[in-house]
Amino acid sequence: MSQKNYLDELNEIQRQAVETMLGPVMIIAGPGSGKTRVLTYRIAHLINNGIDPFHILSLTFTNKAAKEMKERIGKIVGEEAKSLWMGTFHSVFARILRSEAEKIGYPSNFSIYDTDDAKSVIKKIVAEQNFDTELYKPNIVYNRISAAKNNLISHQAYLQDLNLRAADESAGRKHIASIYALYAQRCFKAGAMDFDDLLLLTYQLLKKYPETLYKYQHKFQFIMVDEFQDTNIAQYEIVKMLGAINENIAIVGDDAQSIYAFRGATIQNILNFEKDYPDLKIFKLEQNYRSTQAIVNAANHIITHNRGQLPKKIWTDNDGGEKIRIYKAASDNEEGAIIAHHIQEERLRNHYKNKDFAILYRTNAQSRAFEESLRRINIPYKVFGGTSFYQRKEIKDFIAYLKLIVNPRDEEALHRIINYPTRGIGNTSIERINLIANESGRTMWEVIENPELFGLDKRIAKIVNDFSILIKSFRTKLHSADAHELAQMVGKSTGIIKDLHTDKSTEGVSRYENVQELLNSIKEYTELKRGAMDTDPEADDGLGAYLQEISLLTDADDEKGQKDHISLMTIHSAKGLEFPVVYLVGMEEELFPSKLSINSRNELEEERRLYYVAITRAMQKMVLSFAATRYRFGKLVYCERSRFLDEIPPTEVEMIGGAQKNPFFNDSFTEPASSIKTLFKTPPHLKPLKQVFTPDDSSFSDADALETGQAVLHQRFGQGIILSLEGSGKDKTAVIDFRDMGQKKIILRFTKLHIIQ
Secondary structure (H helix, E strand, O other), X not given: OOHHHHHXXXXXHHHHHHHOOOOOEEEEEOOOOOXXXXXXXXXXXXXXXXXXXXXXXXXXXXXXHHHHHHHHHHHHHHHHHHHOEXXXXXXXXXXXXXXXXXXXXXXXXXXXXXHHHHHHHHHHHHHHOOOOOOOOOHHHHHHHHHHHHHOOOXXXXXXXXXXXXXXXXXXXXXXXXXXXXXXXXXXXXXXXXEHHHHHHHHHHHHHHOHHHHHHHHHHOOEEEEOOHHHOEHHHHHHHHHHOOOOOOEEEEEOHHHOOOHHHXXXXXXXXXXXXXXXXXXXXXXOEOOXXXXXXXXXXXXXXXXXXXXXXXOOEXXXXXXXXXXXXXXXXXXXXXXXXXXXXXXXXXHHOOOHHHEEEEEOOHHHHHHHHHHHHHOOOOEEEOOOOOHHHOHHHHHHHHHHHHHHOOOOHHHHHHHOOOOOOOOOHHHHHHHHHHHHHHOOOHHHHHHOOOOOOOOHHHHHHHHHHHHHHHHHHOOOOOOOHHHHHHHHHHHOOHHHHHHXXXXXXXXXXXXXXXXXXXXXXXXXXXXXXXXXXXXOOOOOHHHHHHHHHOOOHHHOOOOOOOOEEEEEHHHHOOOOEEEEEEOOOEOEEOOEHHHOOOHHHHHHHHHHHHHHHOOEEEEEEEEEEEEEEEOOEEEEOOEOHHHXXXXXXXXXXXXXXXXXXXXXXXXXXXXXXXXXXXXXXXXXXXXXXXXXXXXXXXXXXXXXXXXXXXXXXXXXXXXXEEEEOOHHHOEEEEEEOOOEEEEEEHXXXXXXXXX
């Protein structure tokens, strides 16, 4: 593509943003406004105007986004694109740290601990120190440490900060500071960094070593940051340090889509950027190419309810489109059925494919009702945000071997596999080795390398010595074998493959297949890297490079595949995606907005930005729904419709099924779509269901209070009518005709039924 061609693809404001190469630039990019194209073409334009790609740093929030952008840039500028420094904050900073690790006392082959690894270390520390395991749960402690690191507070600074210590004391957790210090020491000893360390230690490296900062300031003469509204304090401070000499910093983002405060992101970074760079040039991408006029109007109206924002007005030349539909359901199960059948009807009437639909919710727990309803009518779906492939036990066990081969100091990896497959080293022996290592100031690896020197029992000494010899034999191949060859050796020599293959249970077969899939992915990685070696000097097919790549995968990097399925995911997971038809479900107070986010304006405004993100994922049709009743923590609760529903202009909304502001149901449930209308038509032999009132524990009836013909509500199956009762006492059963599930025979002593008057 010629220079003239790619510039001609841009509208006027996009072109100005691309052609403004020098000085600080802020590109405010509304949803669907061509943000990725502008960022991609801007980098290509720099290269086409003589800027060496080795001097360009582009920071993204997913590896997948970086890969796609690099490919698009390559189509314009050719092989030069491979020389760009482009990737996530964590991947780029890990690359810098591997080059400079010795300055801060780390090996260049340091391990990267994922969240589970980090929490495992914390759990061990809490146990060793005899702290209260209920007060110092790994998740609580980890989040506190993570927040400190994202705010550039080291464990030394934390110990000296009276305000932080006072806050911990008031929460009854006065030992957080000492756990943080022990955790930092344990990671350092193991030659390991967690994700937050990749930021904190990069900052400390640049701060402590001016010559290193000077080196990278002159290397990165042009810096671009995508999704800037999602940066935290540490990320922004590092960007400012790197860009201090040239100030050729271009940020792209949208304050209205800042939704990651719970991860440490601060919207103030984008709001304050203009104060930090007074000569800033601002470009507002306000034309939406994605959504219909109705969806754009709704989104604009919603976000005006937030006070803290940069002024902009999103507009579109697209058609008006259908109004946004709002459905009201009697229960969460009925909500699932309504949405499933609406999808079915849209597929039949308008020839949509399954991949054109997304169901978005506030919490993962909401997926159940939709999964059940989609399964019932045989519509394929995929839930995103479940257990990641790389978090499965068999995969973590296999990778622990690979990590230990690269870095024998990695004690988390050693703990996982020192007795896997079983080799006769019990927990007592492992604890003994760990105690010796801690008391002697050595690593566990040093102890098992020289077991007799540290006084281990002869039997255990022989076993651990054989284990260390096995790992050393793999280490001799680190520089002669590629990642796949070494992984195959590990699978065969350790007995992992054999161990998994002998388990013929359904779960065992699945675990075996997962490990085979891991080996396939390593093979694909090595072939890809080997093929790039002629043109990319950074290409590396070795085990260390492979481990770094997979350790830095983000949730959004999971391969979505091309299969035709409905997508079910949280709104957070949907960031950056788009679908022709979007369902936003569970629009109820204390669910969305979340109960935890309605106590302050800042928290509520973040929830509203999340709402804005959800609405703007839709290209053609947007459907919202809420339920009048829902089971939470085993109790049936009455739900109040979300305040957010009333923030959409009435002119853009079509209310369905009593979805008006009236908190109670109408006596009848109306639905224009014929298939759904038929689905919920009350059979002539059943009494119609009346209003649903707020239940309490006393409203759940025992078996003796039930009668034929009563309308009841079941925790899982929703509303139904009792057709018959049989038996007595603990054997009493009921045949119930449920609106969503059909007839079921239920043993009454195993369930609770709420009588609907």
